[in-house]
Amino acid sequence: MWTYEKRLQYPVRILRPNPRLAKAIISQFGGPDGELSASMRYLSQRYSMPYNEVKGLLTDIGTEELAHMEIVCAIVHQLTKNLTPEQIKQQGFDDYYVDHTVGLWPTAAAGIPHNALTYASKGDAITDLTEDMAAEQKARTTYDNILRLTDDPDVADVIKFLRQREIVHHQRFGEGLRIVQDKLDSRNFYLTNPEFD
Amino acid sequence: MWTYEKRLQYPVRILRPNPRLAKAIISQFGGPDGELSASMRYLSQRYSMPYNEVKGLLTDIGTEELAHMEIVCAIVHQLTKNLTPEQIKQQGFDDYYVDHTVGLWPTAAAGIPHNALTYASKGDAITDLTEDMAAEQKARTTYDNILRLTDDPDVADVIKFLRQREIVHHQRFGEGLRIVQDKLDSRNFYLTNPEFD
Amino acid sequence: MWTYEKRLQYPVRILRPNPRLAKAIISQFGGPDGELSASMRYLSQRYSMPYNEVKGLLTDIGTEELAHMEIVCAIVHQLTKNLTPEQIKQQGFDDYYVDHTVGLWPTAAAGIPHNALTYASKGDAITDLTEDMAAEQKARTTYDNILRLTDDPDVADVIKFLRQREIVHHQRFGEGLRIVQDKLDSRNFYLTNPEFD
Amino acid sequence: MWTYEKRLQYPVRILRPNPRLAKAIISQFGGPDGELSASMRYLSQRYSMPYNEVKGLLTDIGTEELAHMEIVCAIVHQLTKNLTPEQIKQQGFDDYYVDHTVGLWPTAAAGIPHNALTYASKGDAITDLTEDMAAEQKARTTYDNILRLTDDPDVADVIKFLRQREIVHHQRFGEGLRIVQDKLDSRNFYLTNPEFD
Amino acid sequence: MWTYEKRLQYPVRILRPNPRLAKAIISQFGGPDGELSASMRYLSQRYSMPYNEVKGLLTDIGTEELAHMEIVCAIVHQLTKNLTPEQIKQQGFDDYYVDHTVGLWPTAAAGIPHNALTYASKGDAITDLTEDMAAEQKARTTYDNILRLTDDPDVADVIKFLRQREIVHHQRFGEGLRIVQDKLDSRNFYLTNPEFD
Amino acid sequence: MWTYEKRLQYPVRILRPNPRLAKAIISQFGGPDGELSASMRYLSQRYSMPYNEVKGLLTDIGTEELAHMEIVCAIVHQLTKNLTPEQIKQQGFDDYYVDHTVGLWPTAAAGIPHNALTYASKGDAITDLTEDMAAEQKARTTYDNILRLTDDPDVADVIKFLRQREIVHHQRFGEGLRIVQDKLDSRNFYLTNPEFD
Numbered sequence A, B, C, D, E, F: 001m002w003t004y005e006k007r008l009q010y011p012v013r014i015l016r017p018n019p020r021l022a023k024a025i026i027s028q029f030g031g032p033d034g035e036l037s038a039s040m041r042y043l044s045q046r047y048s049m050p051y052n053e054v055k056g057l058l059t060d061i062g063t064e065e066l067a068h069m070e071i072v073c074a075i076v077h078q079l080t081k082n083l084t085p086e087q088i089k090q091q092g093f094d095d096y097y098v099d100h101t102v103g104l105w106p107t108a109a110a111g112i113p114h115n116a117l118t119y120a121s122k123g124d125a126i127t128d129l130t131e132d133m134a135a136e137q138k139a140r141t142t143y144d145n146i147l148r149l150t151d152d153p154d155v156a157d158v159i160k161f162l163r164q165r166e167i168v169h170h171q172r173f174g175e176g177l178r179i180v181q182d183k184l185d186s187r188n189f190y191l192t193n194p195e196f197d
Helices: A019-025 A035-045 A052-079 A085-090 A094-100 A125-149 A153-183 B019-025 B035-045 B052-079 B085-090 B094-100 B125-149 B153-183 C019-025 C035-048 C052-079 C085-090 C094-100 C125-149 C153-183 D019-025 D035-048 D052-079 D085-090 D094-100 D125-149 D153-183 E019-025 E035-048 E052-079 E085-090 E094-100 E125-149 E153-183 F019-025 F035-045 F052-079 F085-090 F094-100 F125-149 F153-183
Strands: A002-004 B002-004 C002-004 D002-004 E002-004 F002-004
Touching (some): A002 B052, A019 A052, A019 A125, A019 E094, A035 A052, A035 A125, A052 A125, A052 A153, A052 B002, A085 A094, A085 C125, A094 C125, A125 A153, A125 E085, A125 E094, A125 F125, B019 B052, B019 B125, B019 D094, B035 B125, B052 B125, B052 B153, B085 B094, B085 F125, B094 F019, B094 F125, B125 B153, B125 C125, C002 D052, C019 C052, C019 C125, C019 C153, C035 C052, C035 C125, C035 D052, C052 C125, C052 D035, C094 E019, C094 E125, D019 D052, D019 D153, D019 F094, D035 D125, D052 D125, D085 D094, D125 E125, D125 F085, E002 F052, E019 E052, E019 E125, E019 E153, E035 E125, E052 E125, E052 E153, E085 E094, E125 E153, F019 F052, F035 F052, F035 F125, F052 F125, F125 F153
Antiparallel strands (some): A002 B002, E002 F002
């Protein structure tokens, strides 16, 4: 179970509204490689993970991604405060606004509702960790793209923090994969699935 | 942000495997009225909620639903341990097994991947709380149905706990709605949206 | 069964094309809280509703929502008449136009195809009516948002009519819920499900 | 707008519960070629149809498909009455039951929620009518398949009525296509789109 | 099995970037009536097609649609080369860019991920061919719409080629349907399904 | 473009019908880690891949996955030949059969229609290749699961061939990733994106 602590893992203080940028960044809330997908990928995978230290890693990073999800939501929320209907229309925010006002809802930038098809939990230790390493690279790429679209330093500062964490997670999942491989038969990682066989 | 505490909110100790029942119960992980939808509904809505006490309520219940999600996953995990391929086929678990082995992945019983379309975050305090009251009734009904399908008292005991919490949440959202209505113009709750106007 | 009467429940006469506004309003055709979802929610729920007067209410309102769906389609159709390719591109209508020309197709403003996940039919009288009360609030909020985006009085006039009907439906479903609660055990509404037990 | 008449277009009186068969037949409510898709396909297409007699045809058949949807729902409802939990489990109805009890909800037999991607409204008279002719054949095939799965004559009788109507509709859309082709340039049906050019 | 030949079926040489137009054209990659849907529709249907000459037709056209898919991808790729972040934002390409940079991914213009619900494979020879004739008309209409949005002759030239092929395919499927009808009972095409009965 | 060669990459000769097993195996046609997703993942990614030898690798493996898709379809087709309605019902094939007879259509075992959300094309060479390595592990796991469900040696023989190819592809994508890393700045692979910067 989780306890909520009333602070963000990294502070968010954005002064200039920018709904267009908010629409891009919301992809890291509900989009294919966003923080909600990341968190649920790791928190789901841990049940079948056969080694406790890797299970702990999945819980730790899955919990941190919840905190990142909260940071992304805070960015989007601050970028969409105090808008006029004119700003909403001029910046193409109307197709989000009509169904959610300025409430948060997990969607990709292209309008795709958050969907569990964007992540896998395969019940195989090697496979799940390889999936996780790919997931962190995909998230890192999305943050790269957001940085290229951002000219507000207050936003860029937070995005850089989030991007850096994805690189750290990628490395930690690589270490987890090494642990799993060491525990399995060294000549054929795929011979048996300790979660099932 | 959240801190993980390594215990379940309510203990789960199931001794008899039952993949067929697991397939029904997994709906409360990833299904339309499951705990993941519940948690993300409330944690998303809080950004635009204009009143701090109700915002706190959304955070509290959203965080508790994460704990419920973990309980549901633990039930499904324990119901699907140590299965033989024959048991998997006889109980119709093969269509889940083929893509996830016995890993957890958020889906409805009918095979629908978890999807954000199952919940709303409308950026309107009255609407969001009415949505939340309905959500708790829908979850309560699903737990009612699970109880009718369950003859394992170890499972039923946990499901009854979860069902009871939904009724409590329903009441608390009702109180939240009363708070919001008291703060708005008493003759026309819908005249203005304090989150936007 | 239904008989078609060749007139709209409320007249629609819009003179100025506005494809951008049409894209927002089409959400009330195929979007999460639109008239098609509303109609199918109520017309589906009536089969398991155990009380005839509430079943009649569901049929009546479900039928009226079909008429509202037709009004919304008429608005979108009139807003997209006689467009030039230049207008289509300048107003961001091209992503709809390319796949549907100016034909009507039920989608949310954000491009999400109409999906039954946006409504529930739970086979439980109390739950279904609570869902319906929430649905009417969600539709009311969407009309509020459309009104803020609209500066054409011919459009606003019709939207105000539709919005007002949602408030009336909300009240009628509240009365339906009262009827159901009176018929069930007054101390525990959730003890039995007359549709199943 | 539509007026509801409290009778089915064709009577449904089924005495033997059969939830397994209900799960197959529900595809003609919410599945890819079901009556809801059919109705919304035709009722959507009529807005851009340039010729009044064909527009009338779309309205007529679209309205009749609503009546067929009601018939399909009545079949499913009667096939799932008075079930015991044991019957539900033995016949594999539990994955539907858990989320909907015995309420009706538009889904395909395979569990896919009703989705507008299953039909097209292209804003082109020839294309829409060709789509409609294909749609009727697809529905006819599904009824053929249901008949092969049915050994209850009370069910088969209604399905045969519905199947026969699809064949009639196929022919009427063929006549509609002929009307459209006669009105367009006889040497090149695709030269201009009277709905747009 | 297939052998790749390193050339396009029709040359694509586009000099002016135009991400807005790319977003419309990508619908013919992953959209409802795009080349991927077309190819998979025909390549899927051939397994149950009872007549070898028609099976060969499905394989031939299904294979050609793969080549068309490649052409559409080449158009989109060339239209999105060497963009600056400013161009991306000004032309509304940011909601695609954030999740895919300028990589290709099969989506509709409106942001809907490629989905098999957009095509049918019904296991009935007459039905499948009628579906295919409709599919070609739908693709033809989409190309018509793209042409109206295009003022770059290098793009229009390729789109005209693709559009013309759809008309040819429509005719060939019409011939296939005639072959099937001739082989079935001439008085009632729908009496038996040679694939199953 | 592709040329079709009328033979399977690996022969399929299955004598005993087994629709239940067919429902599991069809996941490798249209499911989350199936051959269609694999093929479209690689064929999409090649457009933005900056290095020709890796682009060639993507084309080669993407083309081979089309051949694997064809093999999987052949298995499913042969496993579902000459079924009686009784066999269809007893083995739980009715929910597929009702909408597709015994035609092939790309779906996951759990009923989820093929969806592009199951794969990524991110326009970043390192990320795409990491995604591809994960994809091959996921497909390998699914084949492992199919093998555990299979007691027909004619089926197992083909599945083992397909499984082995995934392992080879995993290795080849690993080599591709090494090539890309060697071409990028050796101290920071993520500093620039040669496809965009």
